[in-house]
Amino acid sequence: MIGESRSAPRGGAMSVEEIERELARLRANEDGTLSLRASVLNLIVVTDEGSAEDVTRSVSELAGRYPSRAIVLICDPGESETRLDIGLSAFCNIRGGTGGTQVCAEQVTVHAEGPPAHHLESLAGPLLIPDLPTFLWYPGHFSPRSPEFAAMATLVDRVILDSAASRDAEVSLGELAGLIGEEGTPAVGDLQWVALSPWRTLLAELFGSPERAGALDEVYRVEVLYGPGGESRAHLLVGWLATTLGWRLRAATRLGARAGGGHRLHFLGPVGEVIVAMDPNSPDAKLRRVRLYSEELSFQVSRHRELREARATVMRGEDLIGERTVHLGTFDLGVLVGEELRYRGRDEVYEAALITAARILSR
Amino acid sequence: MTQTQAKARTLPDVLKDEARLPSIPEPAVIVIFGASGDLTARKLVPALYDLAQGRRLPMQFAIVGLSRTEMSHDEFRERLREALEKHRSGRFSDDVWESFSRGIFYLSGDSKKPETYRELKGFLGELDEERKTRGNRIFYLSASPSLFSTIVERLGEAGMNEGEEGGYARLVIEKPFGRDLASAKELNADIQRYFEEGQIYRIDHYLGKETVQNILALRFSNGIFEPVWNQHYVDHVQITVAEDLGVGTRGAFYEEAGALRDIVQNHVMQVLCLTAMEPPVAFDAESVREEKVKVLKAARPIPEGEVDQYAVRGQYASGWVWGEEVDGYREEEKVAPDSTTETYVALKVFVDNWRWAGTPFYIRTGKRLPKKATEIAIQFHPTPHTPFTREGTEGLEPNVLVVRVQPEEGISLKIGAKVPGSGFQVSSVNMDLVYGTAFLEEAPDAYQRLLLDLMLGDPTLFIRADEAEGAWRILEPVMRAWSGEREIPSYPAGTWGPEEADELLRRDGRRWRRP
Ligand SMILES: NC(=O)c1ccc[n+]([C@@H]2O[C@H](COP(=O)([O-])OP(=O)(O)OC[C@H]3O[C@@H](n4cnc5c(N)ncnc54)[C@H](OP(=O)(O)O)[C@@H]3O)[C@@H](O)[C@H]2O)c1
Numbered sequence: 058m059i060g061e062s063r064s065a066p067r068g069g070a071m072s073v074e075e076i077e078r079e080l081a082r083l084r085a086n087e088d089g090t091l092s093l094r095a096s097v098l099n100l101i102v103v104t105d106e107g108s109a110e111d112v113t114r115s116v117s118e119l120a121g122r123y124p125s126r127a128i129v130l131i132c133d134p135g136e137s138e139t140r141l142d143i144g145l146s147a148f149c150n151i152r153g154g155t156g157g158t159q160v161c162a163e164q165v166t167v168h169a170e171g172p173p174a175h176h177l178e179s180l181a182g183p184l185l186i187p188d189l190p191t192f193l194w195y196p197g198h199f200s201p202r203s204p205e206f207a208a209m210a211t212l213v214d215r216v217i218l219d220s221a222a223s224r225d226a227e228v229s230l231g232e233l234a235g236l237i238g239e240e241g242t243p244a245v246g247d248l249q250w251v252a253l254s255p256w257r258t259l260l261a262e263l264f265g266s267p268e269r270a271g272a273l274d275e276v277y278r279v280e281v282l283y284g285p286g287g288e289s290r291a292h293l294l295v296g297w298l299a300t301t302l303g304w305r306l307r308a309a310t311r312l313g314a315r316a317g318g319g320h321r322l323h324f325l326g327p328v329g330e331v332i333v334a335m336d337p338n339s340p341d342a343k344l345r346r347v348r349l350y351s352e353e354l355s356f357q358v359s360r361h362r363e364l365r366e367a368r369a370t371v372m373r374g375e376d377l378i379g380e381r382t383v384h385l386g387t388f389d390l391g392v393l394v395g396e397e398l399r400y401r402g403r404d405e406v407y408e409a410a411l412i413t414a415a416r417i418l419s420r
Numbered sequence: 421m422t423q424t425q426a427k428a429r430t431l432p433d434v435l436k437d438e439a440r441l442p443s444i445p446e447p448a449v450i451v452i453f454g455a456s457g458d459l460t461a462r463k464l465v466p467a468l469y470d471l472a473q474g475r476r477l478p479m480q481f482a483i484v485g486l487s488r489t490e491m492s493h494d495e496f497r498e499r500l501r502e503a504l505e506k507h508r509s510g511r512f513s514d515d516v517w518e519s520f521s522r523g524i525f526y527l528s529g530d531s532k533k534p535e536t537y538r539e540l541k542g543f544l545g546e547l548d549e550e551r552k553t554r555g556n557r558i559f560y561l562s563a564s565p566s567l568f569s570t571i572v573e574r575l576g577e578a579g580m581n582e583g584e585e586g587g588y589a590r591l592v593i594e595k596p597f598g599r600d601l602a603s604a605k606e607l608n609a610d611i612q613r614y615f616e617e618g619q620i621y622r623i624d625h626y627l628g629k630e631t632v633q634n635i636l637a638l639r640f641s642n643g644i645f646e647p648v649w650n651q652h653y654v655d656h657v658q659i660t661v662a663e664d665l666g667v668g669t670r671g672a673f674y675e676e677a678g679a680l681r682d683i684v685q686n687h688v689m690q691v692l693c694l695t696a697m698e699p700p701v702a703f704d705a706e707s708v709r710e711e712k713v714k715v716l717k718a719a720r721p722i723p724e725g726e727v728d729q730y731a732v733r734g735q736y737a738s739g740w741v742w743g744e745e746v747d748g749y750r751e752e753e754k755v756a757p758d759s760t761t762e763t764y765v766a767l768k769v770f771v772d773n774w775r776w777a778g779t780p781f782y783i784r785t786g787k788r789l790p791k792k793a794t795e796i797a798i799q800f801h802p803t804p805h806t807p808f809t810r811e812g813t814e815g816l817e818p819n820v821l822v823v824r825v826q827p828e829e830g831i832s833l834k835i836g837a838k839v840p841g842s843g844f845q846v847s848s849v850n851m852d853l854v855y856g857t858a859f860l861e862e863a864p865d866a867y868q869r870l871l872l873d874l875m876l877g878d879p880t881l882f883i884r885a886d887e888a889e890g891a892w893r894i895l896e897p898v899m900r901a902w903s904g905e906r907e908i909p910s911y912p913a914g915t916w917g918p919e920e921a922d923e924l925l926r927r928d929g930r931r932w933r934r935p
Contacts, residue, residue, distance in 0.1 A: 261435035270433045382519035383475045
């Protein structure tokens, strides 16, 4: 992609009218023509000073695939002094070689300190482009209980969160599950869930052929090996398996540090008992391996230690009877968020998995 | 959790049953006839590899290549790997290839001989056992078209026109679908002797292009275009499929084909159908293809004696394209020095139905034109009356809506606007929307899309027998008239075609757009 970043020379405090005028000016080319604005959505991002740079980079990457008006709110409510600082930029890409049309996506960056940081909705609202869906992305820690969130939520169609961004994934899953049940909450997307979708595709495919689909009912043991930062993924995965396969939770045991940590779960499946062993001791991958055992077969999806590939296998005893290696895909922030921007409505499969995961953790 | 418990388990693999996960085809074997050829190495196997890498193929999947060249499985794999690494530099993974290539096999044999099929059948049976491909078979004919009928007959005789043990058998035919109406009919009849139409997938990769499919999206998901998309509002339509390249190394092939057979019969006719068709009831194979066939049926036959009133052909001479001096067609490799093969075609077509009566469709395609461009221009009638003075409206032209397929996908609308200042000067402005840029997502390769549809059993984007025949029927009189002619108009490379093509429109008081 050929492109060019343009930014407005001035910053500081500006009115909404000034911002719109400056943004239009950014689209003007040197030869006097005007680049077009293409936009398919509004994207509001709430972040802090520390992560601002990373986040801004992902947002401008996203502009290529989802040209949008991005409103990046960098806030520090802890400051007592009010400060409002606005930066404007446009990312214009040239299509079709020489003489091609330029199309620009815009970004408004708002630094808010002090009281305005508690009223971000008043800053974001007037900057939204009408008639387009609006997404709200919290790249970092996020507290669904805060009044700030409630106000922002009314502006948007979908909230994109990262259930692993908080210090405690367990608390975070619980809070999220609580949020989903509430009336008026916009649809929720979770980057950890997006990162799981290649895993879910591979697992589903293992049982794709009719002679193996039957084995799903006979699964009696599941092992999930995950590592630091992978708690949320691992729990969502188990939540998904349990809801989709109709397993009911009977008991959950937290293993002590001496036993290596993790969880041991007892479910009642359609045919009998299912034990799920969750082992958090993978040193190198957030999600390393998932294994399912049925009467005759064992199924496994595992991730190569340092590679992008994952391997799915079916074994009968010691015999390998099916195998394939595929790309697991990239998990860059921009890619994950982009994936979430494709969806508009509520993701009921995710919600069910989340609720089950939270229920397991609350035991 | 309780609501999911109650959910009936109708689908065998409940884990798969979700909109956000991609659908993965059933296990299958693809048998490629013509496996040592160009298309296999350059398009088919790379597209299958990409599907495998992107987790879109089932675990139980195999490719069996067949051609006469003697090769072992490993030699075949090595050859494909080399081609793949060349085309996928940087996006090639050894591990994925290892796993994917274990499912690739090669049989050498003459596809004219029955014993080849006995061997093939036995081999496929073993694969069903070994790789659990469940009797599902796809026969991909990527051999020379002269072999199509024979291969189908042999498959039929060997009883391979039906899948084994409840599996399916599908047949893929590459273009060209015949050389003219008679041979197309013959080919269709030959194939249909053994395969039902529902098993036959005629591939025109143009339909696999995202941008071509977008014509349908634009027309049928936007309420504002459809009401004016007819003869009441439209003066005429121009369809352009322009290439800047010459024939390159494909001279021998092109001498036999020519632009009419190579591009017009398939790609251009497809674009015409998508532009002119009525809204289908549903986006499924029968509804969509039914509407396309209706367009072809409604096309007015060109009277044999008046072909020159409706059709123009041309051949490029040397000239300059994008700063480079290039040879004329007759100087190209493996082209006869006195060749009369056309590299350019312009046609005037009428679609005689309620919607389009009296509205000409001007169609053109050519090689060595100034740039690569595919577009559909809908030229609207001028306003019935203008309140402004003649001097004041000099710069004003009727509205044109252009649907651009290549290179920058988008639409533009030419509208009249007031020139700022005192007085009332009105002039045309172009309003451009490049919606291609709205989604910069890399569009999947056309073959990938089509191979996946094929495996999923969705023939919507494939050509039905009557479509292929309908397209030939329109071109039949033109081909007959041209076959008797010794002279062909020429045009310098890098120009928009021969003078005769301009004359074709000038006679109607119109002119070609510059794309
Ligand atoms: N290449 C393209 O870009 C393209 C585009 C659109 C459509 N197509 C169509 O796709 C088809 C294949 O094109 P291609 O370019 O790949 O052709 P190609 O390179 O000439 O390949 C033809 C293949 O057929 C095999 N073959 C010939 N006679 C045979 C016989 N009696 N028994 C078994 N195998 C035989 C040849 O291998 P052996 O000599 O080893 O037998 C060779 O592998 C054609 O129908 C073409 O019109 C091609």
